[in-house]
Amino acid sequence: MAPVDKSKVPWWVSNLIVPLVNLTLALLVSGLFIFIAGENPYEAVRLIIYGSFGYIEGFAYTLYYTTNFVFTGLAFAVAFHCRLFNIGGEGQAYIGGLGVFLVAINFSFLPVPIIWLLSIAGAVVFGAAWAFIPAYLQATRGSHVVITTIMFNFIAASLMVFLLVDVIRDTAQMGPHTIALPEEQWFPSFKDFAALFGIKIRYSPLNISFLLAIAASVFVWFLVWKTRWGYEMRAVGHNTQAAIYAGISPYKNIIIAMCISGGLAGLLGVNEILGVHHKIVAGFPAGYGFTGIAVALMGRNHPIGIFPAAFLFGILYQGGSEVTFDMPNITRYMFVAVQGVIILFSGALENLFRPQIESFFVNRLNMKANA
Amino acid sequence: MVSPILELTNINKSFGHVHANKNINLKINKGTIHGIIGENGAGKSTLMSIVFGLYQANSGTIKVNGKEINLKSPKDSITNGIGMVHQHFMLVENFTVLENIILGFEGELVFGKNLEKAKKDLKNLCDTYKLNIDLNSTISDLSVGFRQRVEILKSLYRGAEILILDEPTGVLTPQEVDELFKILRSLKDEGKTIVLITHKLIEIMDLTSEVSVMRQGEMVGHTKTANTNKEQLAEMMVGRSVLLRLDKSQLKAGEVLFKVKNLTVKDDLDVTRVKNVDLEIRAGEILGLAGVTGNGQTELLEALSGIRKVESGEIYLEGKKVSDSQNFLDPRELKDKGLAHVPEDRQRMGLVTDFKAYENLIFGYHDQQPFSKSSVLNHSDIISHSKKIMEEYDVRPQSPNLITSNFSGGNQQKIILSRELNENPKVLLVGQPTRGVDIGAIEFIHQRLIDMRDRGAAILLVSVELDEVLSLSDRIVVMFDGKIVGEKDNKNVTDRELGLLMAGVV
Numbered sequence: 001m002a003p004v005d006k007s008k009v010p011w012w013v014s015n016l017i018v019p020l021v022n023l024t025l026a027l028l029v030s031g032l033f034i035f036i037a038g039e040n041p042y043e044a045v046r047l048i049i050y051g052s053f054g055y056i057e058g059f060a061y062t063l064y065y066t067t068n069f070v071f072t073g074l075a076f077a078v079a080f081h082c083r084l085f086n087i088g089g090e091g092q093a094y095i096g097g098l099g100v101f102l103v104a105i106n107f108s109f110l111p112v113p114i115i116w117l118l119s120i121a122g123a124v125v126f127g128a129a130w131a132f133i134p135a136y137l138q139a140t141r142g143s144h145v146v147i148t149t150i151m152f153n154f155i156a157a158s159l160m161v162f163l164l165v166d167v168i169r170d171t172a173q174m175g176p177h178t179i180a181l182p183e184e185q186w187f188p189s190f191k192d193f194a195a196l197f198g199i200k201i202r203y204s205p206l207n208i209s210f211l212l213a214i215a216a217s218v219f220v221w222f223l224v225w226k227t228r229w230g231y232e233m234r235a236v237g238h239n240t241q242a243a244i245y246a247g248i249s250p251y252k253n254i255i256i257a258m259c260i261s262g263g264l265a266g267l268l269g270v271n272e273i274l275g276v277h278h279k280i281v282a283g284f285p286a287g288y289g290f291t292g293i294a295v296a297l298m299g300r301n302h303p304i305g306i307f308p309a310a311f312l313f314g315i316l317y318q319g320g321s322e323v324t325f326d327m328p329n330i331t332r333y334m335f336v337a338v339q340g341v342i343i344l345f346s347g348a349l350e351n352l353f354r355p356q357i358e359s360f361f362v363n364r365l366n367m368k369a370n371a
Numbered sequence: 372m373v374s375p376i377l378e379l380t381n382i383n384k385s386f387g388h389v390h391a392n393k394n395i396n397l398k399i400n401k402g403t404i405h406g407i408i409g410e411n412g413a414g415k416s417t418l419m420s421i422v423f424g425l426y427q428a429n430s431g432t433i434k435v436n437g438k439e440i441n442l443k444s445p446k447d448s449i450t451n452g453i454g455m456v457h458q459h460f461m462l463v464e465n466f467t468v469l470e471n472i473i474l475g476f477e478g479e480l481v482f483g484k485n486l487e488k489a490k491k492d493l494k495n496l497c498d499t500y501k502l503n504i505d506l507n508s509t510i511s512d513l514s515v516g517f518r519q520r521v522e523i524l525k526s527l528y529r530g531a532e533i534l535i536l537d538e539p540t541g542v543l544t545p546q547e548v549d550e551l552f553k554i555l556r557s558l559k560d561e562g563k564t565i566v567l568i569t570h571k572l573i574e575i576m577d578l579t580s581e582v583s584v585m586r587q588g589e590m591v592g593h594t595k596t597a598n599t600n601k602e603q604l605a606e607m608m609v610g611r612s613v614l615l616r617l618d619k620s621q622l623k624a625g626e627v628l629f630k631v632k633n634l635t636v637k638d639d640l641d642v643t644r645v646k647n648v649d650l651e652i653r654a655g656e657i658l659g660l661a662g663v664t665g666n667g668q669t670e671l672l673e674a675l676s677g678i679r680k681v682e683s684g685e686i687y688l689e690g691k692k693v694s695d696s697q698n699f700l701d702p703r704e705l706k707d708k709g710l711a712h713v714p715e716d717r718q719r720m721g722l723v724t725d726f727k728a729y730e731n732l733i734f735g736y737h738d739q740q741p742f743s744k745s746s747v748l749n750h751s752d753i754i755s756h757s758k759k760i761m762e763e764y765d766v767r768p769q770s771p772n773l774i775t776s777n778f779s780g781g782n783q784q785k786i787i788l789s790r791e792l793n794e795n796p797k798v799l800l801v802g803q804p805t806r807g808v809d810i811g812a813i814e815f816i817h818q819r820l821i822d823m824r825d826r827g828a829a830i831l832l833v834s835v836e837l838d839e840v841l842s843l844s845d846r847i848v849v850m851f852d853g854k855i856v857g858e859k860d861n862k863n864v865t866d867r868e869l870g871l872l873m874a875g876v877v
Contacts, residue, residue: 247702
C-alpha cells in the first residue's frame, strides 16, 4: 500500500480516531478474556462504569488514580520530547516521596502552607536528583537511559527498604514504614471539601494533589511548547546534529529534560504521602511509574492527551477493583492483563491500523473534494 | 563483434521531481573493465543500484547475456551473476571473514560438511585471484582495503560474473589502490566483467578499456579509453552548458574579514580530511570552493562554523583569532560575532524537519530578543517575524505553522537562507546552497548571495556545481583530497581547467 501523505491527514483522524479504534480493539480483546474466564463481558463493562462513576466515592477513587497517572505520564512525556526513554519514573517517584517526607518532618515548625510548598519542592528536587545520575551518564558516557533508569528503579527500591527498615522506621512498631506526619500537615481530602458544603461522604484518597496534577499539566505544556528550554529539548530530540549546528548543547538538554522528568515523577510522592498515607510506606509507587509510560504513549506525549489517558487508566483501576469484587472468576491479575492489552494496542501496536485508517479518511475527503 | 554481457536499454528512474536517470543506454562487453564516470549526482550510483536490484527502474529493460531479466531485489541480481561492492561495506564487524561470506547462504542448521566445502571453495578463489585473505580473521581487525577484498570475495563466492564497484578507491590509501587494481586486472584476465564507478579520471585511464560518461542523469558519451584522454573526459563530465551569468557589479573587496591559517581537521573516524588549508576572504567578496564531494569540504565547513574541533591551525574573524586547537568558540558564540552558516545538508543539519516552519525560522537565534524573553518564547513576535521573512524570501506556502517536512526542498532551503541572511552576517559560510533546488529558486538564491556580497559580507561558497561556483565567485579555490590544489581568479578560468583540478589531474 502506498504511504499516505501525512500532511493531508486531518488532525482529528490521527489524534482521535486512531486512538479510539485501538482502544475499542483492546476492549474487545479484553472482553474475550472475560468471556473465556466464564463471566459476562457486558456485565463487566457495566460494573466498570458503575464502579468508577456510579457513586461519589468511586468517582473520587478514579480521580485519585488519575492524579498519579498524570504525574508519571507527564514525567515520561517530557523526557521523550528529548527522545529519552525514561522508564525510571517508578524509582524517581519513590525517592521523590522520601523528599516530601524529610522536608515535611524537618520543617514542621513552619506554617503549614509553606511546608506544603517546600515539600513539593523536596519531591521535585529528590526525584530530579535520582534522574540526574542516569542523565549525566547518558550525556557524558552514552550509557543508555533505558538501561540505567531501570536499574535505578531497583536501586531506589533497595535503598528505600534499607531506610525504612533500618533508618527511618517508626520504632514503635515492626512494619517498614515511618511515623505519620502531624495531622495538620495532611493535604485536605475530597471528603473534607465535601464536608465544607455540608455533604457527608465516606473516605476516599482523592485530595488537593489533583489540582497539582492540573497545574503540572499546564506547566509541561508551557515548558515544552512555549519556552526556550522546551524548544531546545525538542530540537535535540528530533535532530541532534541540527541542534549542535544551532549552538544548542545536547549535553545540557539531556540533563535538563531528565531532571524535569524525574521531578514530575517525584510529585507522585506528594499525592501519596501528604495526601494519602501521611507517611512513607514501602512500595508506595505500586507500578504507577510504569503505567505512566503507557499513559504518555497513549496521550501522544501531550498534556491534552495525557490527561484523558490517565483518566481512562483511572477508570480501569477503580472499575477493575469493582469487577474483581463482584465477579469471583475475575481476579485482580485479570485486570492487570486488561491493562496490558490496552498498553499493547495503544503503545506497541499503535501503528497497526494507522495506515489503513488514515488512507481511508484521506480518500474519503478527496472524494468529497472532487465531487 | 562480441555480444554484450550486460545491456541496458532506455532506463528511466525518478525520485519525486528529480529525474535521476534519463533514457540510459549502456552495453558492457564480457571480460572488460568498463568505467562509468561523472560528477556527484550525475546518476551513476542510481543506475548501478538499478542493475543490482536495489531500485526498480520506472521503465527500460535489462539484458544479461542477451536474455531480458526482471530484477526485483539484489537476490535476483545475484542469481543472474551480478555482484556489487558498495561504497559503504555491508559486513558484520564482529564476524569472521568466513562467517560474513556464508551469511544467508549457510545451507545447513549445524555447520559441518557445507562449511568445509565453503572453506575449500573460498581458498581456491583467494588463490586464483591473489586475494590473500585469512578466512578466520575478524572483520573489525581488518584494514579498509582488506574489508573491500572480503566484499569482492563475497560476490565471487556467490557466483558473480559481473562485478560492480561503486567508488572503490574513495576510502583507500594509494598503496591499497595499487593492490586493488592488481586484483581487478587478474579478475579481468580470468574472464570476469568489471564495472567501475568513479569520478577520478586517473583510475579510468589506468584501468578501463571502455568508458561511459554521465552528466545530470544522462549518458553523454561512450568511448574506448585508448581513443580519449583526461582533458576530453573532463570536458564531457563537466559539460559545456552555457553559464548562467548573473548581473554582478565590479568587485570592491575591502579588508580581510575571515582568515584560515594552516588548518587541519579530522573526521569522526580520526581520518585527516582537511590538510593545511589556508584561506582569506575579504569584505564584499565571494570565494568559491570547488571540488568533488568528499574531498574535505564538509569537514572544513564544520570546523569553520565551530561544529567540529580544529586539529591544528587557526581561524581569524575580523583579524581576531576565534579558534585554534586549544581554544575555540562554539557555533552560538560565532553567530554572535557575525558568522552565519548555511550547512551543506539541510535536512541533516540545517533544519529540524519535524518542527513547524516558524520554529525553524528562529533556529539558532531563538534565544535572542525579541524571540525570547527570560526563556519564554514570544510567540506573536516570532510569527510576525516569520510571516515577514517568508514573504521577503518568497517561501511557499507562506504558512509559518506548517510542519517543515511538508515544504519542498527548495523552500526548505529558502527557510534556512532567510534565517541566516536576515541577520546580516559579516561572514557567511554557504554549503551547496542550491542542491536539489528547482531552477527558479536557484536564481533567487544566487541573487540574494550577490546582494549580500554587495553589502560587504565575506562569503565562502562551497559547491560541487561548477556552474554555480563560476557564476557567483570572485575568486575560486579548488579542494582535492583535503588540500587546496589551485586558486584562480574567476576572470581567467574555464570550467575545463577547474574540472581537471577537481579530478586531481594537474
